[in-house]
Amino acid sequence: MKKQFEIYILIFITVIFFITFYYSLEANNKNNPNVMLYKTLPTIELTSFNNANLKQVLPIINEDKHYLINIWSSWCVPCRDEHQTLMKLKDKIKIYGINYKDKKSNAVSFLNELGNPFYFTGIDRDGSLAIEIGAYGIPETYVTNSKGLIVFKHVGPLNEKTYLKINEIIK
């Protein structure tokens, strides 16, 4: 009897321990970007940067391959860091850029300075489009497949590791 009681207490304590530290992992991963993973990209309409009459609707169904969506702005420091990686990806996958809460002139200088990897750049003046597609912050990158399904999502700047992952996905 006493032994049974001890065992129950033991199990109880172990479960508490497990849950507490499980949450510590969550706490450290506060911005879990994977909520949207494997969900269909919500429909949004982008107005082109260069031409107010040119629009693009995402997701693009019946697109043959994967494509990439990148949320960026000129005032975002990590966006500068990842720009190199975007330039590397430019020829491998179509990149749709969403310019977030930015001034056009600044965005243009940014692209002139660091290069333009975007097949199409859309404007998100008040940030509502980013919210629509469930973005957490910037920079943020999505890779969508031909069915409009988000197969990859990354919050923060792209780096070697994510670059590799993207390559794997689009191969």
Add this chain to the structure above:
Amino acid sequence: MNPSRKKKLSYFLVSIIIVLILGKFVFNSLQKNTVYFFSPTDLTLNSETPRGLIRVGGLVKKNSVQEKKNEATYAFVVTDLKNDIYVEYKGILPNLFQEEKGVVVEGTLKDKKFLLGKTILAKHDENYMPPEVAAALKKSGNWNKKYDQ
């Protein structure tokens, strides 16, 4: 109650008291030596000014680093892209300290916008961003009605 039981009980009570005293002792020391972390936005939103030693993290704002040669002090701004804080630091800047890169400064606040830095925490990797800084940046880049001007 027989004597052996009495003995056991008294041992038990004494141990509890010792444990409680030690526990209090440990807890006190812990509280005294706990350093809280804030992002510049946290400080802006805080109604009171945190006292004592704290840590502030963010990115070193571009073009903000100045050296006050005659005072052997550096001044720079730490930002989380939403709010800034001005830091003065007496000492050597560690190797991994760079503009537009992550930094954590430990020091005391003169006021909510002014930190007297005692130590600059450097990490090993140039690409490494302290997790607290990354979280702070994401929080501030987040569109959040609460932070809206």
Add this chain to the structure above:
Amino acid sequence: MISNIGAILLIVSFVTTCFSLFLYIKNNIICKSAVYTKFFLFYKSSFYLILFSFFLLSISFATSDFSIISVYENSHTDKPLFYKISATWGNHEGSMLLFVLVISLYGILFFQNSKNINESLRACTIFFQSIIQLIFLSFLIFTSNPFDKIVPIPNQGLGLNPILQDPLLAIHPPFLYLGYVGFSLVFSLMLSAMILNQYNSSWASIAKKWVVLPWSFLSFGIGLGSFWAYYELGWGGYWFWDPVENASLMPWIASTALIHSIVVMEKMKKLFSWTAILTILTFVLSLFGTFLVRSGVLNSVHAFANDPERGVYILFIISIITMSSLVIYILKFPKKSESNDSFVLFSRDFSILLNNYFLIFILTVVIVGTIYPILLSVFTGETISVGPQYYNTILAPFIFIFLILMATGPLMKWNNNSLILMKQRIFLFFVVSIFFTFLISFYLNKYNFIFLLGVLCSVYLIVSVIYEVATYKKNFFVKQNFSRLFSHLGFGLLILAITLNHFFSREITAKMHLGESFFQQGIKINFLKSESNEENNYDELFGSYEVIKDNKTFILKPSIRKYKQPKQFTSETSIKNDGLSDVYIAMDYAGDPSTGIGVRFYYNYSVRLIWISFALITIGGIVSFVRRRNEKTI
């Protein structure tokens, strides 16, 4: 090609382990036959498969086979061969393979050194060890496979962090693993003894070496890490109470208590419960430490790759192992054991009991300091860090008392009130220690209370050891004494050195131009000249500094290295010794060199004594394995 074989070997080892477990269960649990040959055969094969797999991984690293992801992410053709090989375990996946290898290795070591133990205990121990091996093998294969491939094959690797390109750091993980992972064996040994009803004092004799062996490796590994941190990190310190350091210290403290406990269990047939709980605690702390450093919950200067997903698995493994071992303890702890837990005041066994309480308290303090930030972030969302002062403030008084215990305990008799016997000696030690303490404080002109206390207590322990050595009688020479004498002496010297170092070290930071001089705290530093150098993976800038202290001159040449792949700066320290102390300089290079180069200068008082102490403590463990002519077993 090689990577495919390596991966296959791991899978085959997995299957082999499963099969051996199946055999054991079928033959020996269900059919109760006492024949274990096939079981052992399969177990041995599983070991060789893992060993060969590890060997193949090392070859992949040595030959820069970038088709393997871990090689691609952690190596580069420009790395010197030694670091290419050490990169094998310098990443999460490779180090997990090493982890599994050590589990298996200890199983084999046990197998080969237990031929005179009864077969059922032997087999059951290997059974439990195989279960642990299987668990981690699964973790390895399914979540952290070092042989995962990348296509297309990159031409060049991402390079190894230059901080990791250091000889000591390269060998640090293997020693740590041979340490804390090695406690898996005594854990298995204990579980099997409980199940087979053989948990008694003869078990303790057998088990002792399986605690001391990993303990020695762990002591060395921790000392190595401390030594590396000292000369590589450039902050003049040797211990930062960093959570990652604590992760290896916690099992060390628990296993130290375990060693003492097991000795009492063997000699006096007491502390059966303590030993069992400590065995479980030691192994669980080892696993918990592994969890802490790999899961991303810790914010530290040297945390491993952050991967919360794997963290969940490790957490799960720890929970299962802890729970099952404690259930076995509750259910199978001998009801009518030879154990007799009455203690006589002022006896040696009572001292050890007290010692255990002290060690548990110290352990608790360290655990609390390490996980408090984690718990707070879960319950309140606040981010904090615990300053090193927390540990120093609390532990100091307790360690001082602890030193006195260590000095007087071993001289008492077993199970006998030795107070009368000891009175004279205690008094004698006090007198001699006070004398030396005053001598030291007079010479150094320091009368701070904490300083005096620290010196007094450590000298007290040292005096007791010297007393024992001076008075041993040749015919009663017992080997264990030397083991204890070395380690206790080492510990006494350690605290003495730490106390001296704390009170007499100096730190100077300055920014200097070429040709400039700086004078502070009685030390003069001249920035003489600078030189450049180029190696194939970095460019280097040396500074020549002349340091003058107490009429002694030292020339130091620290440098700053600019690595090419990955692009990174490191600061290399320059250290020269002044007796047991060090003259130590590191350069900082931030911003514009035309405004001068930052210099951090440290005078680390009696720091070399700290290294000597670590060595002595480790030697104590090693000495216990030296057999004397007339001894049959260890």
